[in-house]
Amino acid sequence: xxxxxxxxxxxxxxxxxxxxxxxxxxxxxxxxxxxxxxxxxxxxxxxxxxxxxxxxxxxxxxxxxxxxxxxxxxxxxxxxxxxxxxxxxxxxxxxxxxxxxxxxxxxxxxxxxxxxxxxxxxxxxxxxxxxxxxxxxxxxxxxxxxxxxxxxxxxxxxxxxxxxxxxxxxxxxxxxxxxxxxxxxxxxxxxxxxxxxxxxxxxxxxxxxxxxxxxxxxxxxxxxxxxxxxxxxxxxxxxxxxxxxxxxxxxxxxxxxxxxxxxxxxxxxxxxxxxxxxxxxxxxxxxxxxxxxx
Amino acid sequence: xxxxxxxxxxxxxxxxxxxxxxxxxxxxxxxxxxxxxxxxxxxxxxxxxxxxxxxxxxxxxxxxxxxxxxxxxxxxxxxxxxxxxxxxxxxxxxxxxxxxxxxxxxxxxxxxxxxxxxxxxxxxxxxxxxxxxxxxxxxxxxxxxxxxxxxxxxxxxxxxxxxxxxxxxxxxxxxxxxxxxxxxxxxxxxxxxxxxxxxxxxxxxxxxxxxxxxxxxxxxxxxxxxxxxxxxxxxxxxxxxx
Numbered sequence: 001x002x003x004x005x006x007x008x009x010x011x012x013x014x015x016x017x018x019x020x021x022x023x024x025x026x027x028x029x030x031x032x033x034x035x036x037x038x039x040x041x042x043x044x045x046x047x048x049x050x051x052x053x054x055x056x057x058x059x060x061x062x063x064x065x066x067x068x069x070x071x072x073x074x075x076x077x078x079x080x081x082x083x084x085x086x087x088x089x090x091x092x093x094x095x096x097x098x099x100x101x102x103x104x105x106x107x108x109x110x111x112x113x114x115x116x117x118x119x120x121x122x123x124x125x126x127x128x129x130x131x132x133x134x135x136x137x138x139x140x141x142x143x144x145x146x147x148x149x150x151x152x153x154x155x156x157x158x159x160x161x162x163x164x165x166x167x168x169x170x171x172x173x174x175x176x177x178x179x180x181x182x183x184x185x186x187x188x189x190x191x192x193x194x195x196x197x198x199x200x201x202x203x204x205x206x207x208x209x210x211x212x213x214x215x216x217x218x219x220x221x222x223x224x225x226x227x228x229x230x231x232x233x234x235x236x237x238x239x240x241x242x243x244x245x246x247x248x249x250x251x252x253x254x255x256x257x258x259x260x261x262x263x264x265x266x267x268x269x270x271x272x273x274x275x276x277x278x279x280x281x282x283x284x285x286x287x288x289x290x291x292x293x294x
Numbered sequence: 295x296x297x298x299x300x301x302x303x304x305x306x307x308x309x310x311x312x313x314x315x316x317x318x319x320x321x322x323x324x325x326x327x328x329x330x331x332x333x334x335x336x337x338x339x340x341x342x343x344x345x346x347x348x349x350x351x352x353x354x355x356x357x358x359x360x361x362x363x364x365x366x367x368x369x370x371x372x373x374x375x376x377x378x379x380x381x382x383x384x385x386x387x388x389x390x391x392x393x394x395x396x397x398x399x400x401x402x403x404x405x406x407x408x409x410x411x412x413x414x415x416x417x418x419x420x421x422x423x424x425x426x427x428x429x430x431x432x433x434x435x436x437x438x439x440x441x442x443x444x445x446x447x448x449x450x451x452x453x454x455x456x457x458x459x460x461x462x463x464x465x466x467x468x469x470x471x472x473x474x475x476x477x478x479x480x481x482x483x484x485x486x487x488x489x490x491x492x493x494x495x496x497x498x499x500x501x502x503x504x505x506x507x508x509x510x511x512x513x514x515x516x517x518x519x520x521x522x523x524x525x526x527x528x529x530x531x532x533x534x535x536x
Contacts, residue, residue: 005535039535039536042379043378043379043382044375044378044379044535044536045535045536046533046535059382060382060383060384061382062382065379065380065382066379066380071379073375076372077371077372077373077375078371078372078373078376079309079367079371079373080371081309081310081311082305082308082309083308086304086308087376089304089308090301090304090305090308090376091301091376091380093297093300093301093304094297094298094301094302094377094380094381095380096297134376
């Protein structure tokens with residue numbers, strides 16, 4: 001799918017798929033085209049070329065979209081003078097859902113005590129919860145959430161994470177964009193990373209976090225001897241660590257290689273590990289050098 | 295479609311604007327009726343009384359403003375995205391909104407007329423003024439209600455097309471109070487086709503002008519105007535990124 005706004009290419013030949021039972025994280029720097037992509041998927045924005053499909057059909061052709069996809073848009077907007085409950089009643093009425101479903105959703109997002117208040121008195125977090133309640137009204141098979149954690153307090157974020165995990169465990173498809181990478185790392189199964197509207201990486205969280213080679217760190221009282229011994233091995237590079245004395249950063253070798261080399265040469269080793277790359281690190285590596293493009 | 299119209303009606307009646315405009319329309323009409331009854335001693339003929347009751351047609355002006363505010367308000371408040379997530383078929387969504395506004399406008403017109411009549415009839419009876427027949431009352435009420443409904447539907451189309459409440463209301467007011475009188479002054483044959491002329495013809499207001507169309511014809515012309523604006527709004531919404 002490609003989307004242009006005038007001469008600006010917001011999304012450039014992007015293609016990916018979200019599967020049932022998995023939480024797919026949609027990552028990218030600001031202006032990478034995440035929101036445009038999700039709004040196109042939801043039929044709010046028209047693609048310049050290509051298509052975005054839900055259940056193999058464009059959103060606009062869905063018979064009963066509320067029961068297929070629940071959506072939370074970034075910075076959800078409401079009529080400030082309408083109460084939260086009435087906002088949901090309007091949606092339920094248009095979708096042919098009973099009012100009892102409205103009260104059920106208000107309880108689910110813990111807004112049942114505030115449903116009679118006008119939305120202009122809601123905090124950002126409360127608006128986000130109301131938006132989530134709207135997305136869940138039709139008990140949809142898929143959820144498309146654009147920055148759903150915005151404005152939520154730590155308890156709310158925890159609740160959202162557990163909720164999304166439960167939704168995926170129940171067989172639903174969950175597509176979620178967020179800039180809170182640490183939170184995403186705890187929530188998602190798979191990741192799609194885009195930058196300047198283009199796909200940069202796609203895969204499971206494990207694949208991605210192990211895809212960027214991380215050095216092995218080893219601490220020894222004889223770092224120079226160990227470094228010489230390791231350098232003698234083919235394609236192994238060992239550099240002194242900058243932070244503390246005694247540390248070496250080793251690339252091109254496995255943990256076993258480093259341990260065996262030290263043992264064979266009678267060099268004591270105090271610490272030896274390969275840190276797992278954080279999603280943030282992977283994200284920054286993948287999007288390094290790119291700029292906000294639209 | 296009925297489901298969508300019901301949802302749009304719920305949307306309209308759950309904002310204060312609707313109640314404020316309804317109260318404004320009723321208050322304005324009652325004020326004019328009461329002042330006329332109090333200060334005007336010349337209500338001596340059935341035509342005078344009929345003219346007095348047709349003042350309820352002023353509610354059409356406020357119904358027109360309501361339509362603009364509701365149609366453009368979807369964009370001002372960003373609620374259009376919610377509307378289109380539930381009803382992605384944009385032509386249906388815009389049509390349902392225009393029809394709902396039309397119904398809301400009819401409610402405003404009906405309320406204004408009934409209250410004006412409830413005040414005027416006993417007062418006129420006490421003054422021994424000639425009262426309109428039941429048939430004339432039905433004709434009047436049909437005109438006022440139809441005008442308010444058609445006005446609100448046209449307003450919704452204009453609001454959806456412009457997407458800006460202030461611009462929409464200003465355009466309506468300038469059109470009614472500047473453009474229409476100017477056109478009528480320049481060419482009387484055009485007067486019957488201006489919004490003011492059509493409104494007066496539909497609601498039964500007598501402005502002593504022979505240029506006015508027959509009420510039913512005027513209603514059809516206004517209906518065509520409304521259909522034009524709603525269609526333009528629908529197609530423009532269908533092609534637009536939200």
